[in-house]
Amino acid sequence: MKKFLITYWLTIIILFTIFYWDISPIARIINHIQTDFISYTTSLLLDNGMMKNHEIIINKHYSLIIENACNGMVPYLFFLSSIIAFPSTIKHKIVWSILGYITINIINIFRIWVITQMVLKSKSNFSLAHDWIGNILLISVSLALFILFVKTRYNYKKG
Numbered sequence: 001m002k003k004f005l006i007t008y009w010l011t012i013i014i015l016f017t018i019f020y021w022d023i024s025p026i027a028r029i030i031n032h033i034q035t036d037f038i039s040y041t042t043s044l045l046l047d048n049g050m051m052k053n054h055e056i057i058i059n060k061h062y063s064l065i066i067e068n069a070c071n072g073m074v075p076y077l078f079f080l081s082s083i084i085a086f087p088s089t090i091k092h093k094i095v096w097s098i099l100g101y102i103t104i105n106i107i108n109i110f111r112i113w114v115i116t117q118m119v120l121k122s123k124s125n126f127s128l129a130h131d132w133i134g135n136i137l138l139i140s141v142s143l144a145l146f147i148l149f150v151k152t153r154y155n156y157k158k159g
Helices: 002-019 024-041 073-084 089-120 123-158
Strands: 054-061 064-065
Touching: 002 024, 002 073, 024 073, 024 089, 054 089, 064 089, 073 089, 073 123, 089 123
Parallel strands: none
Antiparallel strands: 054 064
16 A cells, blocks of 8 residues: 555646646646546537637626536546555556546536536536536546446456
């Protein structure tokens, strides 16, 4: 357990430094690409003209902006740190890192859509939708993915 925790926190620091914090030029590029991707795919679920760049237009005075913190990288990097730190085969970790990336992005797009729908009904719904429903959804999915990763690790050792 001690080795897992040390590896987990070191991995978080390394991954966030490389892929998320603006310390690294790579992070700026990756976050821009990820935010573009999330914005584009989210726009496919919204009415035409609602999305402009990374901004969801609710009305002429109010919009939602998809920033780095909204692009799904944070929950993915926490998930990725968990599977890197947990003992398993490289093949198992690669499969689950890809599966986790795809799943977390799908859930994040759905989360942004739900937030948008709730804010369209009333701007006062933003905190409930974003801070509670959306974040709990991402945390729950990430935790469920990690539990499934742990439960399936022996399948990869046998085969």
